[in-house]
Amino acid sequence: MGSPNSLLAITVSSLIAAPALAAEFDVGGQVNRAVMYVEDGYAAGYLGVGSSTEFYHVDNRNSPTRFHVGGTQRLMEGWTAGALVEVGIYSNSSNDVDPDNKSVDGDLEERITDAFIDSPFGKITVGHGEGAAYNTGRLDYSGTGVISFRNPALIGGNLSYALKASSYKRKFDRDGNFTGTESFDLQEGDNNRTSISGSIRDYNFEGRHDRIRYDSPRLGPVTLSASAGHDSGSDGHESILQAGLKSGLRVPGGRMLIGLGYSVATRNADELDQRFDPDSSVDPDITTYGGSISYFHNDTGFNVTLAAINREEELTTEEKTGTFTATRSELGQFRYIKLGYRPSRHHAFDIHYGETRNRNKDDEKGSVIGMGYVWSPTEMFDLYAGAKIHSFERGEWCTSSGRTCYNPEYDDIKIVTTGARVKF
Structure with missing residues (x-):
């Protein structure tokens, strides 16, 4: 984690070599565990029949172990x-659990394997890690990232929205004449299944991958x-x-x-x-662009953060002609605002709202509204709590034949999370 109080830092200096050969080693990490209380209306077939509340003991993927x-x-x-x-050592990841899988297998994941050279002319890094645009849309002065992170799906991402009983489909004959409305059956409910991860995404520029990276001097x-x-x-x-591009500067x-x-x-x-x-006319490129801005007021501790990211992806021939994929979106849009209050380094509060439009299909919106609090009595320890409500809306969409048009409606998902992060 990088601070002297949270890491075991060992400095090894050669007794016979020149000072130019001095080396410094750094070993550290963290454990971050949380309890999630969820009210989601989930049940078999995603049709909203059965228990609607669950507790989960998880590794918080906002800032994982x-x-x-x-x-x-x-x-x-x-x-x-x-x-x-x-x-990363993920035991019962907060974005993998659901009512059918309250305990999931642990996961060992490579996060970073990097070598670098830093010089007056800039820094060159090779290996597996962050690309040049990574996290440019996640800059944040609030101090509440451990509970109110920019990617809302990292807590509860695998939870599915329950379809309301008011959901219905409109039917047409082969000549396009309207023949009436019907309720969803089990299979068609699955075609309208959506999870938190499937409804909202912050489009963080492909994540970590194998690359060579150059960072200029300031x-x-x-x-x-x-x-x-x-x-x-x-x-x-x-x-x-x-x-x-990243910049930190003093402003009025x-x-x-x-x-x-x-x-x-x-x-x-x-x-x-x-x-x-x-x-051959289908563009194989996925283009992602956008960024974030965060302002901190020194005298009061109030702060505000804004983010906007777009992701463009042209549909393939199969997606254009598929029975249930013909209305897929080619442009996803993420927008986010957070208002924070950080009167000291020990306390941080926030309220936030985020939404992704057209994550899967045209005319849909996944949104989250929430709040968080973090208490940090020392650099090594954080205690936090937060609550959020996820909502999902999808406009009427039709199969490629036009004979069936779906009008799904979804229950909200409510999540309360509390946990602790210990750094070493």
């Missing part, structure tokens, strides 16, 4: 080399970054290019953080000898 080891060594005046390895108040890499994850990305009455990011991730076919899509 992790362990890291790193080291730096001075090469010459102004030049430093180093490496960092960080592993140019006035600005640092510029660029990276190139690849990731063969679930989205099928093969190459990722990113650019980012306080200070401000500014971040801007842009990325292009190219999708490839599963087989190397095939094109991405049978239609």
Whole structure:
């Protein structure tokens, strides 16, 4: 975590070498456990029949349990080399549990495996880690990120919205004549299934991946970054290019953080000898752009944070013609505002609202409204609590044949979380 009080820091200096060979090693990490109380109306078939409340004992993925080891060594005046390895140890992840799986298998995940050289001309990093645009949309002075993080799906993401009994479908014959309305059956309920993760997303520029990254020295108040890499994850990305800008500066009455990011991730076919899509006019690139701004007022501790991220992805031929995917969205939009109060380093409060429009289909909105509090009596310990309400709306959508049009309505999901983070 980087502070002398929270890490075991060991400085090793050679007895016979020049000072240029001095090395510093850093070992540390944290454990972050929480209890979630959920009211979601969940039941078999996602149709809202059965128990609606659950308790979960989880690892808080807003800032998960992790362990890291790193080291730096001075090469010459102004030049430093180093490496960092960080592993996440997730036991019952807060974004994986649901009523059918209150306990899930633990997960060991590579977060960072980096080597770097830092010089007066900038910093070059190679390995698995953050791209140049990563977290430019997550800058935040509130001090409540452990409970009110920018990605709302990290707490409760696998929980599904229950369909209300008022949901219905409109039916038409092959000539387009309206024939009446019907209730959803079990299978059609599944076609309208949506989880928190499926409804809201903050589009954080492809996450961590294998890349080479360059960060400029500070140019006035600005640092510029660029990276190139690849990731063969679930989205099928093969190459990722990113650019980012971050700035911290003093402004009247306080200070401000500014971040801007842009990325292009190219999708490839599963087989190397095939094109991405049978239609050569389909653009294989996913473009993500946006950023965040956070202002802190020094005299009062009040702060405000804004974020806006867009993600553009052209539909494939299969998605354009599929029975249930024909109305998929090509532009997802995330918007976020947080109002915070941090009178001292020991206390932090916030209220926040976020929404993602057209995450899956056109004319839909996933939103969250919540609040959080963090008490930090020391640098090594945080006690926190928060509450939030997730909502989801989807406009009428029709199958590609036009003979069935769905009008789903969903119950809100309410989550209260309290926990503790201990750093070492």
